[in-house]
Amino acid sequence: MNTGRKRYGRMAFFLLMNGLLTVMTSLLIVISIFAMMGVQLTDRVRLLPVFIFVLVVTTAFFIIIYWQGRWLRTEQQMLSNVFEHISDGVLVLNKYLEIVKSNPAARELLQLPEDAKKISYCSLCSNYPGLEKLCDYDSCYVATHQHEPVEVQIRTPVSESASVTVTTSEYEDPDHGPMFILRVRKVGDERKEEQEKIAKMITRSILQAQENERKRISRELHDGIGQQLYIMMIHLGMIKAEAEGQDSIINRLGELEESTRLLIQDVRHLSAELRPSTLDDIGLVAALRNYIQDYSHKFGIQVHFAYEGSKERFPAPVETALYRICQEALINAAKYAQTENIHILLDREPDQARLSVQDFGVGFELKPGTARGVGLYSMEERAGILGGSVTITSQKTKGTKIEVRIPFTEGGDQ
Template identity: 50%
Template sequence: MKGEATMSSFRRSLGIAGFMVKNGLLTILTTLIIVFSIRVMLGNMDTDWKRFIPTFFFVLIIITFFFFIIYSQGRRLRSEQEQLVNVFKHISDGVLVLDSTMNIKRINPAASRMLKLDEGEVSVSFCNMCSNYPGLNKLCSYQDCFVSDSLQQPVELQLITPQGGAKSINASVSHYVDSMHGPLSILRIQEIEEQRQQEQHQIAKMITHSILLAQENERKLISRELHDGIGQSLYSILIQSEVLKQNMDSELSEDLDATRQYVLQEKLDTLQESIRNTIEDIRDLSAELRPSALDDIGLIAALRKYFRTYGQRFGIQVHFKVEEDSGRMSAAIETAFYRIVQEALTNAAKYAQTDVVDVQLKLQSTLAELEVRDYGLGFIITTELRQGVGLYSMEERVKILGGSFDIQSSLGQGTIIQVQVPVEDRSISGSEEGV
C-alpha cells in the first residue's frame, strides 16, 4: 500500500512537471506580454528594464499558480470523464443516448450486443427500430412518445434489429440537456428473456424451499404421531400383556398342565419381545424422521446422539469435532446441517466401505462451516450423479440459505463434503422454520 501511494505521488509529480515543461514557454511569453503592457500603461518605456525584473517574477508566479489550478481541475475532470466512460462501457444494462429527433447518438457495448448494432452506428433512428411493434402507433406517436416522459416503471417493448430479428426488452427513460447537443434522452434497456430466467430461477428456489419446508413439517408431524400415538399404544399393549402374564401365572396354573402352560408362556414372551422390538423400531424411525433433540437442545447434541446410533447400526466410527461453538443457530441452518450430515453418512454406509468418518463443525458468529469426510472407495463425480436426489437435496438446502456447497471425491481417495453458510442474526436462533 505504501509503495502504491509512493508510485502514485511520483506519477502525479511527473504529470505536473510535464505540464509545466509543455506550457513553460507559454507562461513566460504571457508574463512578458503582461510586463510589457504594464510598462506601456505606466509610460516608462525609457526606464531601465531591470527595474521590472521583480514585477516579471511576481507576474510569472501568479500565472504559474493559475496554470497549476487549471491543470488540477483538468486532471480531475479527465478522471471523472474516464470513470463515466468506463461505467458506460461496462454496465450490464444496455444504454442508448437519443437526441430530440429520436436518432441514436451513442450506444454502449451491452446495448450493441442486444440490438445487433455497431457502437459507431449513430445514424439509426430509434423509431424505426420499434415501428413494427403491434399498436405502437398508439403508444408512441411523435407528440406522445414514451421516451418524452421520465418513466419510473419500465415499459415492455419489442424492438426490430437491423437483421430483422425481434428483441423483447424493458425500457426506462431519463433526460438531460447537453450544452452542445441540446435535449438528450437516456434509454436504459434490459432483455426480458434474461430477466425472466432470473425470475424463474427465483421462483424455482422458492418452490424448492417450500417443498423442503413442507417435507420437514410433515416429518415432524409423522415423527410425533409415531412417538406419541402408535408408540404409546404399543407400550400400553406391552403393559397389558405383562398384566395378562402375571394373571396367567396365578389363575391358570391349576387348570393347565405344565406343558401347555409352558407353551403359552413362551408364546406370550415372544409376543412381548416383538412388541418391544416394534417400540424400539418406532423410536428409531421417529428419531430418523425428526429427532426431538434437534428442536429441544440443538444441533450438536442431536448429532452426537445420531452418531452413537449410527455407529451401533453400521459399525462405523464417527469422529466429531466442534470448533468455535458460539451457541445455537437458526432452526433453518441447524435442520439443513443435520440433514446434510444424515445424507452424507447414509451414503458412506451404503457405498464407501469405510470404517471411519470425520465430521467437523465450525460455528462462528457470522459463518457456519461443516465438513464431512470419509476414507472409503470414493467415486467419479459426474453431472448425472451430482443431479441425483441425495446430492441435489444437500446442495439445494445450502443454496436456499445463501451458502456454498462443494463435494470432492476420487477413486480410492474417499469423499469430502464442505458447506459454508452465512449466519446473519443469532438473536432469532431457533425461531425460524427448518428447511
C-alpha cells in the same frame, strides 16, 4: 472512385438498354395497332403522333417498373441488414418446424452451426429446465399462432439450457407454404435473478412444509402409536403373570411381548428418522451425536465427531439444513464409500456455520458436467436456499470430503 464510376456506368448501360427496348416496344405496338386498323405504314402524318403517344406511355411504364424495382431492392437490402445485425435472434421455420434460416444472433444464442438448416426446432425446445418436452404439434405455441411472448427453455446442441422468450409470427410463402418467424430473446439477468429468488422461496417453503409434516408424523408415532404399544406390552406382562402354570400360553405371550418390544423400537427409530425431538428441544449438536451413535451401531462404521465454536444454538433453518445434509452424507458414505472411519467437524463461526464430513473410502472421480445424484443435489439445494454452498472433493482410493458453509445473513438469521 472506381466503384462510383462502375455504378454510374451500369446505370447508363441500363438506361440505354431500357431506352432501346422502349422504342422497339413502342414501334411494335404502333405497327400492331395500324395493322389491325388496316392503315398503311407510309402514312407518316398519322403514324408519328400515335408513335410518340405510345412511346411516352411505354417510357412512363418502364420508369415506374424501374423505380419500383429500385425501391424493392432497397427494402430488401434494408431488411437483410436488419436481419443480420439485430441483437435479437431470428429464426425462420418451414411448416415442418425445421430451421431454414437464422441470423448470427440466433446462431450465437442457440450455439447453432453457420449452415443451421433442416434442424428441427422441436429438438431444441423444452417446456421446463431439466424435463423432457411434453407437447405435440396441436398445442405448440408456434403452430397455434400465439403472438404473445412465450418463455421456454432451449437446449442447445451442446446440452446447455437457456431461458428465452419467443415471439412468433407467420406468413405464406408461394413456393413453400406457411412459414414461421421466431424472435428469440434471452431472459435478462435481472429477470433471471428474480426467477431464481422465487424458485428459492418456493423450494424453501416446500422443504419447510416437509419438515413440519415430518415433525407432526414423528410426534404422532412417538406419543400416539408408541405409547399405545408400550401400554399393550405392559398388559401382556400382566396377563403373562396371571397365567402362571400354563407354560404354552406363557411362551406365546412372551413371544408376543418380545415382538411388541421390537415394534416399539422400530416406531421410535422411525420417529427419530423422520424428525428427532432433540433437534427441536436441545439443538443440532445433541441431535447429531444421537444420530451418529445409532448410525455407528447400525452400519458398523466408526464416526469421529467434533464441535468447535460457541455453545449458542444455530438458527433453526440452519440446524435443519445441516442435520439433513449430514444425514445424507453419512447415508451415501455407508452405501458407496466402503469406509471404516468417518470424521465430522461442525464449526460455529461468527458469521457462518461450517460442516465437514470426510470418509476414507474408495472415492470417485469428479468430472466436469457429470450429473449429480439425488443425494448430492439435495445437499446443494438445502444449502443454496439459505445462501450457502456445498463443496465436494474426492479422489479414487483416498475418499471423499464434503464441506458445507451456510451464512447467518440470508435466510438463516434468527
